[in-house]
Amino acid sequence: MNIQLEILSSTKLICGICCIVYALEKLLYKKPMHDLLSWDVLQLRHPIFIKIPIFDKLCSDNGIKIITVIFLIASLISIITDLTFIIIPCYFSIALSLLIFSARSAYGMDGSDQVIFIIATCLLLVYIHNTIITRDIVFSFISLQLLFSYFISGYAKLTAKVWRNGEALFGIMGNDIYGNTYGYNLLSKNIRISRLLSWIVFCWEAFFFVSIFCNQEVFISFIVIGVLFHLTNAIIMGLNTFFLAFISCYFPLIHSYLLLHGHAVFTLQVFDLQILIK
Known part of the structure; x- marks a missing residue:
């Protein structure tokens, strides 16, 4: 196998496992429904989310649970397939979910969130235009x-x-x-x-x-x-x-x-x- 493809495969595997662990930790973590980190309080930071009902629903407690399940499914699929027409929506879902998680969090993205987002976005770009040059650029960007x-x-x-x-x-x-x-x-x-x-x-x-x-x-x-x-x-x-x-x-x-x-x-x-x- 081409070295680039081996690097891509290994990166994809570990990133997928990381996303699965991330999703499971979110699903298993139990927090109070109406504490200072609840959406009732945090939505005050995002008035536009209140004005647009779909955003408000996505960031609610139930909405976040649904997004986390979608995130988990996309992560699982990303590990087991290399089919472009399947894996592109998976990485798009992972990256979009992380942005929603960030908006929902009082602290935004932490270090691991940012790294996962960068890798998922880079892998998305690779599978959209999977060429030697694209892989070189993406791998170099992640390294930097x-x-x-x-x-x-x-x-x-x-x-x-x-x-x-x-x-x-x-x-x-x-x-x-x-x-x-x-x-x-x-x-x-x-x-x-x-x-x-x-x-x-x-x-x-x-x-x-x-x-x-x-x-x-x-x-x-x-x-x-x-x-x-x-x-x-x-x-x-x-x-x-x-x-x-x-x-x-x-x-x-x-x-x-x-x-x-x-x-x-x-x-x-x-x-x-x-x-x-x-």
């Missing part, structure tokens, strides 16, 4: 988004004193939403470990973009650290969609690395993806 997001995150941490001294990390562990009691107890009592881990995290993020210019060993090392980093966050903090969303970006990044280096020699096998470049 990934490198840019890591750099901004790392730079922001690097310039923040609470990250440099380690306080931010055990502070996150003590958070009610994303925290972990064991992690908080360990890091709060061992500030040096917290500081060391903090420096590892933001140095890896800030200098991740450098890896694409390095030899294959350095590049693969950064990728492996990234997988372990996001997997750890998923296990400790419950950031499952962050893990899957960012990992799905690594396949286009591998393609961009190969383009940049004129096909360096290495073999990488993940799921059904095997690359042997000469």
Whole structure:
């Protein structure tokens, strides 16, 4: 199989799994019907939605449930088929659903939502015009988004004193939403470990973009650290969609690395993806 198509297939697979997990988390999460995050309150931010009945119905509690089910079905179908006339509506539905979820949320899109939206939109463009040039452009765009997001995150941490001294990390562990009691107890009592881990995290993020210019060993090392980093966050903090969303970006990044280096020699096998470049 063509390398581009293998990259596309692997990206599509992980993105689909990510969307399924995202949908299931939304469907299984139970929240109060009339709290501060209910549509009764949030609709005040979108007066146009109130004036247009269809928007109001889509963003209601029942409307969001229906959209989430459609999102889940589209995600499942996107994994099992490569038929253009089926997969284009699937990715269109996924991208549109994410926009509605964003309008419905008090916080807009979070990091994983944005990454999923970018990938889904890019895959939609690929299947609308599935050529070598389109795939090159789309994979390069996803790679730039990934490198840019890591750099901004790392730079922001690097310039923040609470990250440099380690306080931010055990502070996150003590958070009610994303925290972990064991992690908080360990890091709060061992500030040096917290500081060391903090420096590892933001140095890896800030200098991740450098890896694409390095030899294959350095590049693969950064990728492996990234997988372990996001997997750890998923296990400790419950950031499952962050893990899957960012990992799905690594396949286009591998393609961009190969383009940049004129096909360096290495073999990488993940799921059904095997690359042997000469």
